[in-house]
Amino acid sequence: MTDVITLPGTGAGVEGPHEGPVGGHHAEGEPTGFLKWITTTDHKVIGMSYMVTSIIMFYLAGIMAMIIRAQLVTPNNSLLSFHVYNELFTMHGSLMLYLFAGPFAFGGLANYIVPLQVGAPDMAFPRLNALSYWLYLGGSITMLMGFLTAGGAADFGWVAYAPLSNAVNSPGAGPDVWILSLVLTGFSAIFTGVNLIATIFYLRAPGMTMFRMPIFTWNMLVTGILILIAFPVLTAALVMLFCDRHFGTHIFSVQGGGVPVLWQHLFWFFGHPEVYILALPYFGIVTEVLPVFSRKPVFGYKGMVFATMAIAALSTGVWAHHMFTTGVVLLPFFSLLSLLIAVPTGIKFFNWIGTMWRGHLWFSTPMLFCIGFLLAFLMGGITGIFLAAPPIDFAVHDTYFVVAHFHQVLFGSAVFAGFAGFYYWYPKFTGRMMREGLGKAHFWLLFVGFWLTFTPQYYIGMEGMPRRVAVYPTHPGLEVWNQLSTAGSVLIAVSFAIMLVNLWVSWRKPIVAGDNPWDAHTLEWFTTSPPPHHNYTHLPPIRSERPTWDYNHPDAPSIGHGGRVHEHHLLNGHDGDRVGATSAPTNGHESVEPK
Amino acid sequence: MRVEALLLLGIGFFFGVVGLIYWFTSYEDAGFLMLMGTMLLGLVPGSYYFFWHRRMKDSRPEDRPTASIEEGAGVVSSFPHSSIWPFLFGLGAFTTLLAFAFGVWLFLPGVVVILAAVTGFTAESRRGGQV
Numbered sequence: 001m002t003d004v005i006t007l008p009g010t011g012a013g014v015e016g017p018h019e020g021p022v023g024g025h026h027a028e029g030e031p032t033g034f035l036k037w038i039t040t041t042d043h044k045v046i047g048m049s050y051m052v053t054s055i056i057m058f059y060l061a062g063i064m065a066m067i068i069r070a071q072l073v074t075p076n077n078s079l080l081s082f083h084v085y086n087e088l089f090t091m092h093g094s095l096m097l098y099l100f101a102g103p104f105a106f107g108g109l110a111n112y113i114v115p116l117q118v119g120a121p122d123m124a125f126p127r128l129n130a131l132s133y134w135l136y137l138g139g140s141i142t143m144l145m146g147f148l149t150a151g152g153a154a155d156f157g158w159v160a161y162a163p164l165s166n167a168v169n170s171p172g173a174g175p176d177v178w179i180l181s182l183v184l185t186g187f188s189a190i191f192t193g194v195n196l197i198a199t200i201f202y203l204r205a206p207g208m209t210m211f212r213m214p215i216f217t218w219n220m221l222v223t224g225i226l227i228l229i230a231f232p233v234l235t236a237a238l239v240m241l242f243c244d245r246h247f248g249t250h251i252f253s254v255q256g257g258g259v260p261v262l263w264q265h266l267f268w269f270f271g272h273p274e275v276y277i278l279a280l281p282y283f284g285i286v287t288e289v290l291p292v293f294s295r296k297p298v299f300g301y302k303g304m305v306f307a308t309m310a311i312a313a314l315s316t317g318v319w320a321h322h323m324f325t326t327g328v329v330l331l332p333f334f335s336l337l338s339l340l341i342a343v344p345t346g347i348k349f350f351n352w353i354g355t356m357w358r359g360h361l362w363f364s365t366p367m368l369f370c371i372g373f374l375l376a377f378l379m380g381g382i383t384g385i386f387l388a389a390p391p392i393d394f395a396v397h398d399t400y401f402v403v404a405h406f407h408q409v410l411f412g413s414a415v416f417a418g419f420a421g422f423y424y425w426y427p428k429f430t431g432r433m434m435r436e437g438l439g440k441a442h443f444w445l446l447f448v449g450f451w452l453t454f455t456p457q458y459y460i461g462m463e464g465m466p467r468r469v470a471v472y473p474t475h476p477g478l479e480v481w482n483q484l485s486t487a488g489s490v491l492i493a494v495s496f497a498i499m500l501v502n503l504w505v506s507w508r509k510p511i512v513a514g515d516n517p518w519d520a521h522t523l524e525w526f527t528t529s530p531p532p533h534h535n536y537t538h539l540p541p542i543r544s545e546r547p548t549w550d551y552n553h554p555d556a557p558s559i560g561h562g563g564r565v566h567e568h569h570l571l572n573g574h575d576g577d578r579v580g581a582t583s584a585p586t587n588g589h590e591s592v593e594p595k
Numbered sequence: 596m597r598v599e600a601l602l603l604l605g606i607g608f609f610f611g612v613v614g615l616i617y618w619f620t621s622y623e624d625a626g627f628l629m630l631m632g633t634m635l636l637g638l639v640p641g642s643y644y645f646f647w648h649r650r651m652k653d654s655r656p657e658d659r660p661t662a663s664i665e666e667g668a669g670v671v672s673s674f675p676h677s678s679i680w681p682f683l684f685g686l687g688a689f690t691t692l693l694a695f696a697f698g699v700w701l702f703l704p705g706v707v708v709i710l711a712a713v714t715g716f717t718a719e720s721r722r723g724g725q726v
Binding site for chain 1: 598602609610616617620621625630633656657658659660661662663664665666671674675676677678681682684688689692693695696716
């Protein structure tokens with residue numbers, strides 16, 4: 001069965017001529033149940049599958065992190081053997097980076113949201129999209145299989161440096177399945193990147209020019225390009241590593257005339273853009289959420305777009321700042337480019353604050369998570385500037401200082417901003433609200449737990465404790481700071497248990513969300529929640545970067561890109577808990593006014 | 596089309612410049628070659644888009660700020676409603692790759708499933724529907 005999609009030649013407010021399978025009705029002979037899931041090519045179903053799978057990976061990796069923190073409570077703890085400890089931190093990093101943070105953003109949220117934001121009926125290549133998911137799922141299963149092999153899972157860290165990762169130092173099938181898993185997920189990411197770029201270039205609605213696209217879509221476009229730059233290099237490097245392990249090549253081994261540092265060059269040429277593949281989508285989420293809950297258009301739209309491009313471009317030229325201590329890289333070049341990244345990131349921070357400035361802030365759960373992101377990423381970013389200076393990097397390289405830095409960056413983006421997006425779009429995904437009270441409890445516990453976990457690690461690192469060690473000396477400072485860090489991680493775990501309760505409550509006792517519970521700006525809030533098959537029965541005219549707002553507030557003065565403040569329909573005195581209870585007439589000309 | 600083309604060409608230009616600076620300051624070949632590859636990743640599709648941008652007489656409705664929704668009316672594309680082949684292709688790729696870790700015998704089922712899936716994909720596209 002094929003759907004020939006015809007855009008309705010009708011204006012806004014008129015039902016389009018969608019009949020038959022297009023309108024969400026099932027034609028004869030359509031698969032149902034499990035068969036329906038495995039044969040789906042709907043970007044929304046695939047996006048949800050991605051999100052569910054990646055959140056499961058997040059919880060698994062989180063459990064591993066808890067076990068790691070339990071081992072570090074006392075200096076010479078014997079809870080875990082060194083080998084198991086190495087497996088756990090390797091798999092924690094691999095699951096979080098390869099199977100949660102990236103796929104949750106570009107496979108889950110972007111897959112669901114980008115076609116909706118540009119007014120497209122689906123992704124450009126729906127079957128390729130489905131294939132991406134199945135490769136990702138296969139890759140995830142493959143990686144977890146490592147624990148079932150005789151020698152245990154991979155234990156060389158998520159970066160798999162040569163020569164530690166060769167067949168002599170890391171024998172067994174566990175490292176092999178780790179490599180194969182990344183080949184599968186790498187291809188999955190590449191396909192998703194191609195799909196996102198093609199969708200954004202070719203399936204935009206009429207009037208949706210490039211500079212009217214929501215910032216989230218812009219960031220996903222740039223992320224898609226970064227994926228195409230970075231992931232093929234990783235896949236190639238993994239194939240070389242596998243050949244070194246099994247087929248007798250000597251690409252990364254000194255004995256055969258190879259160059260071990262080449263692995264670091266190849267890996268970090270992938271690895272540093274990867275950091276921004278993990279960060280840019282989350283910047284996009286924050287840029288969507290802040291204007292909606294500040295009741296203002298985004299401040300400095302074009303500045304945001306060009307800052308995103310600048311971050312992406314510079315991030316591809318800084319790979320060797322992870323390799324300062326190898327002694328064979330050009331320090332001034334990489335240090336300079338790394339420091340330059342602070343400029344576009346600073347522009348973004350300025351614009352985010354400018355968006356909130358004199359806005360009417362509504363401290364709902366997504367907004368709180370975004371503010372949590374701003375603080376966390378600021379701290380992580382500033383310590384990143386420290387690390388970009390070679391003298392400081394020489395002192396703290398491979399210590400807990402680096403661990404604290406990248407956890408503040410990545411936890412800040414993937415968790416704070418990621419779950420901001422999840423809370424923000426959850427009504428669109430399901431047509432239901434999450435409970436605000438539970439969401440705020442989740443946020444505050446997470447916020448306190450986050451700072452308590454990672455701030456002490458800066459000190460631990462400056463005291464000289466290396467990363468990736470299962471035991472440490474009974475130095476007076478180290479023990480108490482490690483215990484504080486573990487206490488913080490318990491708070492984080494509790495906060496994510498609360499999120500599960502929130503999902504459970506929302507599932508058992510639904511509060512109907514309506515189409516646009518936040519009175520949001522962008523196109524995805526124009527359609528129903530959840531959207532019908534092929535997304536839109538009709539579209540509003542697109543005359544600015546926030547068409548849904550323009551349609552719902554026709555009397556409001558229109559805005560350009562300048563981000564001038566227009567105060568209209570201000571929603572004062574929100575009681576967040578009851579906002580969700582209004583199943584608001586959202587395509588009508590009313591804002592959601594809580595009772 | 597113009598913004599898309601300039602975006603990609605800009606990537607190519609930027610990495611060409613950075614790559615040359617990198618080469619003449621470090622003479623390190625791995626990074627230089629990867630930067631040159633990135634330059635091509637921008638220049639090749641960017642030139643193609645630019646060619647089409649120059650060749651198209653009217654800009655597309657999605658590139659015109661004043662376009663109405665009606666201007667986009669017509670067939671967008673033909674989308675498969677459901678397809679089993681992506682799942683089977685994924686299963687085949689999964690099995691084939693596991694052969695590298697667990698034994699050559701896994702190749703046989705893996706390759707058979709992949710071939711079946713590729714055939715199915717192609718036939719589905721030709722007939723324009725579920726096969």
